[in-house]
Amino acid sequence: MTPIVRDFRPDDAEAVAAVRRAALPFMVTTPEGIAFEVDQASPAARYRLLVAEEDGEVTGTARVGLAHQSPTPGQAFVNAYVHPGHRGRGAGSLIVTTAEAYLAGEGAAQVYSWVLDEPHFRTFAERRGYRPSRPAHFLRLDLSNGELPPLEEPPAGYELRAAADFADDPRPLFEAEAECTADEPSDIAAELDDYEDWLADTWSHPDLDRDLTMVAVADGKVVAFSAARTDGHTRYASGMTGTLRTHRGRGLARLVKNHSLHRARAAGCTEAFTGNDADNGPMLAVNKWFGYDICATEVRHVRELG
Template identity: 35%
Template sequence: MADARIRTAEPDDAPAAVALRALVYPYLVRGVASTRQMIAEPPSGEEWVAFVAEVDDRVVGWVSAYRNIRTSEAGFGEVSLLHVHPEQRRRGIGDALLGEALGHLRQVGVRRVRTWALPEALPFARRHGFTPSRELRYSALELRPAPPMPAAPPGVRLLPFAELDPPRVYRAEIATAADEPGDVASDAISYETWQHDVWQNLGLDKAASTVAEVDGELVAFSVVKRDGDRMWSDYTGTLPEHRGRGLARLAKRAALHRAAAGGVRFAYTSNDEANGPMLAINTQLGYQPVAAQWSCLAELT
């Protein structure tokens, strides 16, 4: 068998990258079109790059690396979705991919980096200088039968993204994101970055993504990204001053109903294990845990 070749990812790698991701991480949802878009049009200022490993002209490994421009912490970067085909492991491919990713981050001035590791990959992460920090739970829900559309209480309207102007949705999301549990605060999300990540993402389902409006203000929302009959609850949140009223659960139930009506059969999401309120909502909605990952941090020298 030929040695692995590591190279920069290209847009035409999208189908192979999605197939590999579905094998290693079956609970993650990103389609070919949005993956191609991610490779071809990364956000400005992020210094995003991806590398693939090829064996016999077949993509068997993937990793991406970028500067995190969504936080006010300077010099913070990410190594995302490092994974290798199960048949190609223990051949040094993961080491080579991680080396390329960390080398890129050093070149662009990143000083502290986060990556994610499955529990069985924690020894690999520690060997490369990473320290486990926080546990993330992945959960799944089969939308058969489809959940009923919830009845909104008086004074609350449930609106799909398709009926809204994007600046209103952006303002609601950044108002909820700053205190989300995590290694760094998501407190510096520009409108341009949000547009790229959310509104212009080819996987965004604007008919299913839902907001709760009270007195003309968007106070809670649930974002749906979709690939065929699978969806990812990308983010669900409520403005701090409106929490404790069940509005996030209401918006997410409506989003799940609309997604199911549009043909979605399987819903996936993830939550920090410290995010008790969202974990409780997902449990009430019927989600079941399917996997876990750990965020891991390292200092770059």
């Protein structure tokens, strides 16, 4: 039967999560997180979560929207996933076509998409007019059997806290993330300048574990952090690890991430995942120090609309 594409409904959350886990098992995905991202998306993002359905079964999905945090207007994204058992039946093409038509109507000039660095996926993207841009890696660390570096005390003048300690006023975390995000290598620059949007989208995300998210503080100011997301069971993912420019080169990224990983293992997590742009040498070196191995590579592709 020919697949159809429609908008996400709340009762799709479990099925969409299953598709994403099967198509991209290197990310932490939960039904609660998927539903939350739809409900809390910024109006400026014009966000849609598309669902491909065949014979009543969800077989594919796509995250679609405008890069509203970019200072460059007209940039958009579509990240599509089809369950491995249902590929080759037209769901992927139909999802992408639907997404592109929607984004064109919203004024998008460029559409960016992450594509697994495998012949099938790259051919699919290139046939649709997408050209490859920059690569990024997924990395995995075995927390059940692998050895973590021993815990170290923070350098003189620094102290460690959990993000949960900032529950009454998380703005210092927002300010630190905003500076670190501006320095991340990417095709799409991002400027975090809306605190209320960050509170709704990031701080309140159900997958964020504030007890496992570790923060370094100096003179009362947040200077480094390692954000942690989990599936509530055994899978842990680094949301972002960053250090303010004036405090880099002191091992703070390793410090906060190491304490976060130790806490995650003690909480029962058995797998840790993270992702790094291929040009992000400092974080790739940090993750190599922990023992992370590259488990997959994506290449960002871009297509000019119109």
